[in-house]
Amino acid sequence: MTQTLSPNASLLPEATSEHSTSPGRLVVLTGPSGVGKGTLLKRLRQQHPDLYLSTSATTRAPREGEEHGKDYYFVTRDRFEEMIAAGELLEWAEFAGNYYGTPRQPVEVQIERGNQVILEIELKGARQVAQSFPEAFKIFIVPPSPEELERRIRDRGQDDEAAITRRLARSRVELDAADEFDLQIVNDNLEQAVAKLADVLL
Numbered sequence: 402m403t404q405t406l407s408p409n410a411s412l413l414p415e416a417t418s419e420h421s422t423s424p425g426r427l428v429v430l431t432g433p434s435g436v437g438k439g440t441l442l443k444r445l446r447q448q449h450p451d452l453y454l455s456t457s458a459t460t461r462a463p464r465e466g467e468e469h470g471k472d473y474y475f476v477t478r479d480r481f482e483e484m485i486a487a488g489e490l491l492e493w494a495e496f497a498g499n500y501y502g503t504p505r506q507p508v509e510v511q512i513e514r515g516n517q518v519i520l521e522i523e524l525k526g527a528r529q530v531a532q533s534f535p536e537a538f539k540i541f542i543v544p545p546s547p548e549e550l551e552r553r554i555r556d557r558g559q560d561d562e563a564a565i566t567r568r569l570a571r572s573r574v575e576l577d578a579a580d581e582f583d584l585q586i587v588n589d590n591l592e593q594a595v596a597k598l599a600d601v602l603l
């Protein structure tokens with residue numbers, strides 16, 4: 402049986418002999434670019450490899466060391482637009498000049514199995530998920546200060562100046578929306594932030 406995760410469907414699959422009786426859970430992790438979302442999740446996954454993270458599709462070019470199918474599905478704009486048209490994305494947004502979106506089917510499969518699925522996504526996507534799946538739990542990662550956020554984006558050394566400017570401009574909008582989330586975690590001390598995230602996700 403395939404449960405379709407249509408926009409207004411419940412995320413609580415019916416129990417059958419094939420599937421877990423415990424409900425799946427959708428968790429959204431948002432926060433400005435460079436705040437450390439990926440770093441936190443990577444740490445947590447080193448400790449708990451079975452945590453399920455959705456792999457997004459994007460039209461952004463791969464950064465050094467990033468792998469297709471692991472970090473992202475790297476696709477062309479044409480392919481991404483086909484995915485939108487075919488309803489293959491649970492949510493999607495344009496961010497800093499590129500498309501990003503969550504492939505629907507793998508999320509549906511995990512939820513159907515009663516598993517927790519984590520979406521690391523930006524604000525517009527988080528709002529789409531909040532509308533479509535009000536039961537989703539939404540976490541916002543906050544930087545210790547705007548200056549520290551800028552330092553992290555720059556020191557990461559992955560974006561050119563134009564991309565940094567776009568990301569920092571967007572970060573101000575995202576920070577203003579932090580109150581829309583169920584929980585805010587300040588990523589100052591990395592280990593403490595990982596521990597707080599672990600409390601919620603495990």
Ligand SMILES: Nc1ncnc2c1ncn2[C@@H]1O[C@H](COP(=O)(O)OP(=O)(O)OP(=O)(O)O)[C@@H](O)[C@H]1O
Nearest residue numbers: 433434435436437438439440553557588589590591
């Ligand atoms: N608590 C922390 N203290 C200091 N540096 C940190 C901390 N957390 C993350 N960083 C550093 O900040 C930089 C940005 O982190 P990361 O790439 O995880 O951010 P992100 O939120 O996933 O960004 P994006 O949304 O653009 O993918 C990295 O160089 C990372 O090592």
Ligand SMILES: Nc1nc2c(ncn2[C@@H]2O[C@H](COP(=O)(O)O)[C@@H](O)[C@H]2O)c(=O)[nH]1
Nearest residue numbers: 434457493494496501502503521522523526
């Ligand atoms: N709405 C969505 N946003 C996503 C998705 N995957 C990643 N993201 C967010 O995009 C920005 C930029 O990411 P980067 O890897 O280029 O630095 C960041 O905020 C991510 O959280 C997605 O599927 N949908």
